[in-house]
Amino acid sequence: MAKSALxxxxxxxxxxxxxxxVTATTLKDSELIKLRDQLIIDFxxxxxxxxxxxxxxxMLLTALQAENPLERIAFRKANSQAx
Numbered sequence: 001m002a003k004s005a006l007x008x009x010x011x012x013x014x015x016x017x018x019x020x021x022v023t024a025t026t027l028k029d030s031e032l033i034k035l036r037d038q039l040i041i042d043f044x045x046x047x048x049x050x051x052x053x054x055x056x057x058x059m060l061l062t063a064l065q066a067e068n069p070l071e072r073i074a075f076r077k078a079n080s081q082a083x
Contacts (some may be wrong), residue, residue, distance in 0.1 A: 002045035004074075006077065009039065010064050019060055022052070 010018050010062045021027075022043060043052060046063045 002042040006039065006064055009035075015061070015064055018064065019057065022060065023057075046069060054060045 006018070018039060021032060022039050024032075024036065027033050027036060040052060043055075043060060043063055045061060047055060048060060052060075070083065
């Protein structure tokens with residue numbers, strides 16, 4: 001569920017945008033802060049970690065990609081129903 005949410009944001013905004021928001025140290029816009037907080041929670045659930053401290057960019061990128069064909073099918077099915 002969390003990984004699907006991450007991939008949905010990536011589809012809308014792009015990988016670079018998601019990674020930039022998650023790694024940003026200072027944000028002023030309250031909407032961006034809310035988005036970052038939700039993205040961090042989704043990354044933590046996907047990566048099964050308590051904190052993103054020590055998580056490198058490679059791990060974040062891996063979390064945004066499908067691991068196997070069944071996961072891709074489930075993602076497409078979920079997103080075709082949501083749209």
